[in-house]
Amino acid sequence: MEFGPGESDGAGWLFALLADGSAEAICADAEKYHGHPVDRRAVAALLAGTPLDRRTVGALDPTADLDVTADRARTLSYPVAARPNGLVGGAV
Template sequence: MRDLLPLLPASLAHYAQTPEFRFEGFFDATVCAWRESGAAEWRCGPVEFAPGETDGAEGLFGLLVDGGPEAYAGFAEDYFECAVDRGAVAAVLAGAPPTRRTVESLSADADFEAVAARARAMGFGEPTGPGA
């Protein structure tokens, strides 16, 4: 934990204590990277490796480094074996507030109100525009 979290901002520190990131009572993660609302770039804490070791970042983050909706949509289509709405992916990647159409196009079974509430809590704002 001390290697991954030393620079984690206080506003995000509580996430390391949530059940989603804990295993047998301990913070359990391979990597910790964050981007606060309004920040221009992603951040991470310093991690030191033994000689000859690597962090595996290329395999873990290649898709994120590409960064575009086409890359993620292509990955999701291969992984989930279904068509993915590129416009919906682009809206999510742009940080747009969720719309009912966007949520339903990405997951027909999703509870829109629950997704919208979670998005508001994460700083995405109120649903707007057509299909909100």
């Protein structure tokens, strides 16, 4: 496929983000897209596979329903912290 001057299919941009995969790169992209700061510590925790907890969910979306988010995470086989100590969802 050929593109005119200044045109692109976006593959270069998307591949660069996927290849980098750092919290910094993902946050920069999300901040550009959403127009507000993104909590780098929360993104880094997700990338590291740290069990999802109230702090991480709240840092990324303070209005998110914690139980719904935990259920969705479990559906994707993402670890979720157990309820003791005020963390999200039911037992893992």
